Amino acid sequence: MGWWVLHVDLDQFIAAVEVLRHPELRGRPVVVGGDGDPTKRGVVSTASYEAREHGVHSGLPLRTAAKRLPDAVFLPVDREAYEEISETVMAVLRSSGAVVEVLGWDEAFVGVETSDPEAFARSLAARVRAETRLDCTVGIGENKLQAKIATGFGKPAGVFRLTFASWFSVLGDRPVDALWGIGAKTAKKLAGLGIHTVRELAAADPDALASEFGPMTGPWLVLLACVRGDVEVDASPYVAKAHGREETFQRNIADWSRVQAEVARIAGLLAGDLASEPRPAVRVVVKVRYAPFVTESHGVTLASPSSDAGVIAVAASQALGRFTGRRPVRLLGVRAEFGSSLRLFPGGRVIGWSRVPRPSRQPWL
DNA sequence: TCTGGGGTCCTAGGACCC
DNA sequence: TCTGGGGTCCTAGGACCC
Numbered sequence: 527m528g529w530w531v532l533h534v535d536l537d538q539f540i541a542a543v544e545v546l547r548h549p550e551l552r553g554r555p556v557v558v559g560g561d562g563d564p565t566k567r568g569v570v571s572t573a574s575y576e577a578r579e580h581g582v583h584s585g586l587p588l589r590t591a592a593k594r595l596p597d598a599v600f601l602p603v604d605r606e607a608y609e610e611i612s613e614t615v616m617a618v619l620r621s622s623g624a625v626v627e628v629l630g631w632d633e634a635f636v637g638v639e640t641s642d643p644e645a646f647a648r649s650l651a652a653r654v655r656a657e658t659r660l661d662c663t664v665g666i667g668e669n670k671l672q673a674k675i676a677t678g679f680g681k682p683a684g685v686f687r688l689t690f691a692s693w694f695s696v697l698g699d700r701p702v703d704a705l706w707g708i709g710a711k712t713a714k715k716l717a718g719l720g721i722h723t724v725r726e727l728a729a730a731d732p733d734a735l736a737s738e739f740g741p742m743t744g745p746w747l748v749l750l751a752c753v754r755g756d757v758e759v760d761a762s763p764y765v766a767k768a769h770g771r772e773e774t775f776q777r778n779i780a781d782w783s784r785v786q787a788e789v790a791r792i793a794g795l796l797a798g799d800l801a802s803e804p805r806p807a808v809r810v811v812v813k814v815r816y817a818p819f820v821t822e823s824h825g826v827t828l829a830s831p832s833s834d835a836g837v838i839a840v841a842a843s844q845a846l847g848r849f850t851g852r853r854p855v856r857l858l859g860v861r862a863e864f865g866s867s868l869r870l871f872p873g874g875r876v877i878g879w880s881r882v883p884r885p886s887r888q889p890w891l
Numbered sequence: 892t893c894t895g896g897g898g899t900c901c902t903a904g905g906a907c908c909c
Numbered sequence: 910t911c912t913g914g915g916g917t918c919c920t921a922g923g924a925c926c927c
Contacts, residue, residue, distance in 0.1 A: 571927095584927085629926095629927080630926085630927045631927075632927080633927080706925095706926085707924095707925070707926085708925085709924065709925050709926085710924095710925095711923080711924060711925085712924070712925085743924095811920095811921095821922085822921080822922085823920095823921065823922075824920090824921080825920075825921085827919085827920095
């Protein structure tokens with residue numbers, strides 16, 4: 527017996543849900559995003575595998591997707607439907623008796639004591655399929671990082687195991703952005719330092735990276751490549767630290783009085799969301815994205831914590847008043863932050879799945 | 892036909908206090 | 910008159926993820 531971390535990830539989740547609801551779409555390229563109108567501003571949330579074959583993927587502007595694949599079926603995002611099915615999937619995972627940590631609509635970590643993690647993974651996938659008719663892929667690892675990355679090698683509808691023993695043979699020559707937590711910007715910066723692969727990053731000097739990326743992030747990048755990651759699967763319910771609403775306008779807004787009116791409207795929507803939230807907001811932040819995609823934010827701390835719609839509206843208006851630019855605006859957002867009930871333990875860092883010690887004395891190498 | 896919306900965490904600089 | 914460090918908190922921005 528041993529402790530294993532599994533990462534369960536539904537295959538093309540949103541598109542798969544839509545195909546279940548619209549069986550006639552099976553086998554066709556399906557693109558879900560925005561309000562379903564590919565002539566509008568918006569991006570692809572999920573594309574079916576048939577659409578991905580034509581270069582349409584998550585994050586792609588809908589207009590570009592329509593250009594590449596004019597015959598695709600474009601559908602609006604239906605959050606409530608996905609949330610409902612997601613709940614069912616998570617309930618199935620929990621019914622296995624394992625510890626389940628939900629990561630999003632379509633993925634979760636599952637911690638389990640077993641002598642045969644592949645068999646357990648296949649039984650999980652079979653149960654999910656029986657209950658929801660959705661396929662999933664299961665990554666198996668000795669920690670969360672391994673499990674999460676393993677999933678990518680198991681897609682679609684497969685099972686893949688990644689361990690300390692196989693890490694470098696599987697990932698050593700892959701680019702650094704294969705790692706969970708390294709994106710395009712960091713990869714480019716690392717390339718500038720001559721670091722291109724996971725193996726090279728694992729051998730990099732943490733102190734040198736600290737001066738480039740900061741005292742925590744630099745050494746942490748090396749730890750990532752060395753497969754240092756959290757083993758603990760935490761089933762405690764997710765508690766958001768902030769809630770926000772934001773909106774990209776189909777046409778830029780040049781009239782600042784209309785900007786003020788839209789911020790008031792969005793603040794009202796947010797206040798509505800906060801009504802079902804037991805904690806009061808302590809701070810309200812307004813975000814403005816100008817037409818050239820330059821984003822700024824300003825916030826105000828409330829005199830006393832509040833969820834009152836009037837208080838949120840006044841605070842948002844005050845925050846907006848801190849903006850001095852009067853250029854055309856493409857996006858407005860309002861965010862409410864809650865008091866930090868959770869404190870990081872001193873000298874520590876919590877980044878998603880892993881708690882990593884302060885990198886002051888390089889204990890890891 | 893450029894580039895959503897919901898979040899999280901870290902960084903760096905300045906304020907402020909002792 | 911000039912000049913310390915250390916600590917913490919706050920703020921805005923950046924990177925990343927789903």
